Amino acid sequence: MSAGAGEEPRLGWYGRCPCGGTYEERWVDVRFTDPHGSSGRLTDVPQGACVLCGSRVYKLAVLQRIEGAFKGALTDEAQ
Numbered sequence: 001m002s003a004g005a006g007e008e009p010r011l012g013w014y015g016r017c018p019c020g021g022t023y024e025e026r027w028v029d030v031r032f033t034d035p036h037g038s039s040g041r042l043t044d045v046p047q048g049a050c051v052l053c054g055s056r057v058y059k060l061a062v063l064q065r066i067e068g069a070f071k072g073a074l075t076d077e078a079q
């Protein structure tokens with residue numbers, strides 16, 4: 001079998017933690033607060049948590065979703 005050049009070998013794979021552990025996928029709530037003090041919350045956000053050290057990572061698409069929600073809050077505040 002030839003190895004592909006894909007960055008994500010399979011769904012739900014977060015790669016390997018620098019400590020040597022692997023990331024386990026779980027679903028969490030993410031809260032954020034913008035500079036104006038208004039806060040928002042995203043539920044059921046997929047997150048990778050290292051089984052050894054507890055380090056947490058998010059996929060790029062998830063980060064963009066959080067960022068988008070954050071900007072949405074800012075835009076809403078400005079109008």
Ligand SMILES: [Zn+2]
Pocket residue numbers: 017018019020021050051052053054055
């Ligand atoms: Zn780790």
